[in-house]
Amino acid sequence: MQTKSRRNLIINTTQIVVWVGVFLVPAVVTGTMTGSLEQAWKVFLSGAVILMPAFFLYALNYYYLVPKLLHGGRAKWFYIINGIIIVGMLAWDFFGRHPQEFPKEVVEQFGERNLWAMYVGSILLRVFVQCMLILLAVGLRHIMRANETVVAELTWLKHQLSPHFLFNTLNNISSLTQIDPDKAQESIGQLSDLLRYALYDSEADKVSLAAEMEFMSNYVDLMALRCNELTTVEKEFKAPQEHVEVAPLLFISLVENAFKHGVNARYPSFVNVGMFYADGVITFRCANSLFEKQGSDHIGSGIGLENMKRRLELLYPGKYTYEQKADNDTYTVEVKLQV
Numbered sequence: 001m002q003t004k005s006r007r008n009l010i011i012n013t014t015q016i017v018v019w020v021g022v023f024l025v026p027a028v029v030t031g032t033m034t035g036s037l038e039q040a041w042k043v044f045l046s047g048a049v050i051l052m053p054a055f056f057l058y059a060l061n062y063y064y065l066v067p068k069l070l071h072g073g074r075a076k077w078f079y080i081i082n083g084i085i086i087v088g089m090l091a092w093d094f095f096g097r098h099p100q101e102f103p104k105e106v107v108e109q110f111g112e113r114n115l116w117a118m119y120v121g122s123i124l125l126r127v128f129v130q131c132m133l134i135l136l137a138v139g140l141r142h143i144m145r146a147n148e149t150v151v152a153e154l155t156w157l158k159h160q161l162s163p164h165f166l167f168n169t170l171n172n173i174s175s176l177t178q179i180d181p182d183k184a185q186e187s188i189g190q191l192s193d194l195l196r197y198a199l200y201d202s203e204a205d206k207v208s209l210a211a212e213m214e215f216m217s218n219y220v221d222l223m224a225l226r227c228n229e230l231t232t233v234e235k236e237f238k239a240p241q242e243h244v245e246v247a248p249l250l251f252i253s254l255v256e257n258a259f260k261h262g263v264n265a266r267y268p269s270f271v272n273v274g275m276f277y278a279d280g281v282i283t284f285r286c287a288n289s290l291f292e293k294q295g296s297d298h299i300g301s302g303i304g305l306e307n308m309k310r311r312l313e314l315l316y317p318g319k320y321t322y323e324q325k326a327d328n329d330t331y332t333v334e335v336k337l338q339v
Contacts, residue, residue, distance in 0.1 A: 190218055240277040258331075
C-alpha cells in the first residue's frame with residue numbers, strides 16, 4: 001500500500017506527462033514528416049490555442065472544483081461553475097466564428113446548410129469533450145479519495161489493537177508479580193521487546209513473517225503466564241527460509257480470544273497456536289477448549305475479531321479464507337492468506 005504522498009506524486013506526474021504529450025505530439029510528428037522546425041512550431045501554436053481551454057477546464061476541476069466544492073459539501077456550486085464555463089466556451093465558439101465568415105468558395109462547395117450542420121456538430125463535439133474532461137477529473141479524485149479512506153481506516157483499525165494488547169499484557173504481568181517476582185522482571189524485558197514491535201515496527205504496512213512469528217510466540221508466552229497448572233499451552237511457529245512479508249498484528253485477536261474463552265481456572269483447559277508458510281500461503285491456526293459463556297460474550301465475537309476481519313477484507317480482498325468451528329469440546333479457527 002503506497003503512502004498518500006507517493007500515490008499523489010505518481011498520479012500528478014502521470015497527468016503532466018500525458019498533457020505534455022497531447023500538446024507536443026502533433027508538432028513532433030509534423031516536424032519529423034516535413035523536416036521543418038518552423039512548420040512544427042506553427043502546428044504547436046495552433047494546437048495550443050485549441051487545447052488550452054480544455055487543459056484549463058480539466059486542471060480547474062481536478063485541483064480545485066472537485067476537492068473543494070464537490071467533495072467539500074458544496075456540490076451545487078461545482079455544477080453551477082462548470083455550467084457557466086461550458087456555456088461561456090460554447091458562446092465563444094458560436095459567436096467567435098460562424099459560417100458567414102467562411103470563405104465564399106467554401107460555402108459554395110459544401111452548401112450553407114451543410115456547413116451550418118458541420119459547424120454545430122463541431123461545437124457539440126467540443127461540449128462532449130469538455131464534459132468528458134470534467135468526468136475524468138471527478139473519477140480520478142474519487143479514486144484518490146477512496147484510497148485515502150482505506151488508508152485512514154486501516155490505520156485506525158491497527159491503532160485499535162495496540163491499546164487492547166497493552167492492557168491485557170500488563171494485566172498478565174501484574175498477576176505474575178504476586179507469584180514469581182523474578183519471572184515478572186524477566187517478563188517485563190520481554191514485554192519491552194513486544195511493545196517496541198507493536199508500537200514502532202508494526203507501523204510499516206508489511207513486516208517480515210519471521211519477525212511476526214517471533215512476536216506471536218512471545219505474546220503466547222506472556223498470555224500463558226496467567227494460566228494455572230490445569231492449562232496446557234502449546235505453540236508451533238515455523239519461520240520460512242525465504243523472505244516473506246505480512247501485515248502486522250493481524251492474529252493477536254485470535255490469541256486473545258482463545259485465552260479469554262478457552263481457559264477455565266477450575267477445569268482442564270488447553271490452547272494450541274500454530275503458524276507456518278508453504279507455497280505462497282500463510283496459515284494461522286488456533287485451537288482451544290470450549291466453555292459455554294452466558295449472555296452475548298461468546299467465543300468468535302468481539303470488537304477485536306471484527307477489527308481483524310475488517311483488516312483482512314481491506315488488505316487481502318479475495319486472497320484469504322477464515323474458518324471457525326466448534327467440534328465436541330474444542331473450538332478451532334484457521335486463517336489462510338495468499339501472499
